[in-house]
Amino acid sequence: MNHVIAFDVSMGKSAMVIYDRHQHCVWEGEVTHTPAGFRFLKKQIEAVTHQDGREPHLVFEATGVYSEGLQAFLKEHGYAYSRLNPLEAKLQTASLRRHKTDVRDAHDLAKSHFRVDRETTYIQEDYYEQMRALGRYYEETDKELCRQDNRLHAFLQLSFPTFETVFSKNTELFYGMVQCYPHSALLADVSNDELCRQIKQATRKRLSSRQLKESAEALRAAGNASYPAIHPDDVRCRHMKQYAGRILELKRHKKEIIRQMVERSRDRVEFQVFQSFPGIGETTAVRLVGELGDIRRFQNAKQINAYIGIDVHRHQSGKLHHPDRINKRGNKRLRRILYFMIMGMLSHRRRTNNTIVEYYDHLKKQPNGKLHPVAVIACVNKFLKVAFHLIRHGLLYQYEVGRTS
Numbered sequence: 001m002n003h004v005i006a007f008d009v010s011m012g013k014s015a016m017v018i019y020d021r022h023q024h025c026v027w028e029g030e031v032t033h034t035p036a037g038f039r040f041l042k043k044q045i046e047a048v049t050h051q052d053g054r055e056p057h058l059v060f061e062a063t064g065v066y067s068e069g070l071q072a073f074l075k076e077h078g079y080a081y082s083r084l085n086p087l088e089a090k091l092q093t094a095s096l097r098r099h100k101t102d103v104r105d106a107h108d109l110a111k112s113h114f115r116v117d118r119e120t121t122y123i124q125e126d127y128y129e130q131m132r133a134l135g136r137y138y139e140e141t142d143k144e145l146c147r148q149d150n151r152l153h154a155f156l157q158l159s160f161p162t163f164e165t166v167f168s169k170n171t172e173l174f175y176g177m178v179q180c181y182p183h184s185a186l187l188a189d190v191s192n193d194e195l196c197r198q199i200k201q202a203t204r205k206r207l208s209s210r211q212l213k214e215s216a217e218a219l220r221a222a223g224n225a226s227y228p229a230i231h232p233d234d235v236r237c238r239h240m241k242q243y244a245g246r247i248l249e250l251k252r253h254k255k256e257i258i259r260q261m262v263e264r265s266r267d268r269v270e271f272q273v274f275q276s277f278p279g280i281g282e283t284t285a286v287r288l289v290g291e292l293g294d295i296r297r298f299q300n301a302k303q304i305n306a307y308i309g310i311d312v313h314r315h316q317s318g319k320l321h322h323p324d325r326i327n328k329r330g331n332k333r334l335r336r337i338l339y340f341m342i343m344g345m346l347s348h349r350r351r352t353n354n355t356i357v358e359y360y361d362h363l364k365k366q367p368n369g370k371l372h373p374v375a376v377i378a379c380v381n382k383f384l385k386v387a388f389h390l391i392r393h394g395l396l397y398q399y400e401v402g403r404t405s
Helices: 035-052 064-076 086-092 102-115 126-159 172-180 192-201 209-224 235-265 269-276 282-292 301-308 332-347 355-365 372-393 399-403
Strands: 004-010 013-019 025-032 057-061 082-084
Touching: 004 035, 004 064, 004 102, 013 035, 013 102, 025 035, 025 102, 057 064, 057 102, 082 086, 126 235, 126 282, 126 332, 172 192, 172 235, 192 209, 235 269, 235 282, 269 282, 269 372, 282 332, 301 332, 301 372, 332 355, 332 372, 355 372
Parallel strands: 004 057, 057 082
Antiparallel strands: 004 013, 013 025
16 A cells, blocks of 8 residues: 545645555645645655655545645646545544544545545546536526526516516517616607617517517507506616616627537537437537536446436335435536436427437336436436447437437
């Protein structure tokens, strides 16, 4: 067994211990996450390597952004390491009596490394890190857009309750006209020609004169049928203009994020395989790549299920048997993407042949048909198995091949 260097990472520093092959602590101290601190760490690693003739085992617990600096240093210098997630570290270092300190945690990690067979952490290409960062940014943008949209809807119910019956929601035209007329009373002194001109300017679609006239008449009729709860000079009307403008900006920003992700992924096998499935477009494909990362780091589909959190959690004790359910200890963002991906496939069932949809129908039509959530998770499981096989072998999805998988 090599020497073991274990770290308990906190903000800007790490408690560090070094254990020899006989499980004796030979050094204990603190390393700062600074150039000087990492130079000291490099000397320690080199000294141990010179003594053993091989590099020591490096182990630490992932602590979000705080452990990224240490991880970047190890990756930059080509050192192999074992990065544990917090739950994994807790289970492996658990004891009946335990004092919680940073140094104590580092000692526990080092000692447990001698009895637990830990795999070296798979180091992904920078492409996957960038895709994950872009995917998370897309998700944050989408959440902010939803918050702005909810506020806009609430204020519209106060100032122009019938507005949402005129224009299709979530369109450029809808938010452009909200900026022009956040209150129904503002339509009183506007001519039909002016309304048509503003409707034409609020959308990039080419509307005919008849369509413009019909939209203007519908908007005026909605204004006459509205009974606002606030006055046109209410501050919330100004807020609505800002909300509508911000929503349009966020929508454009989301498109730009997806464009960047697609541009980075065009030549990637994973992206091409995901897009070859019926019902999966560019947005879903790049978001899957971003959250799933390099799928080649998994040895089989069961490991992917555990990573996502859809592996089976079974609880049985004596005569007590709880129904099986999914673990939900994995990547909740990826679970959400996959759930809505399956829903998208189901909505396109009439346009294409899809083995995933056929599998869903089979589960629902059994003598004891599965509930919808159970069938969807089973479809996610099947999709991951097929996708894993295709990516590993560089193949695209084909309906005939999928039926035999």
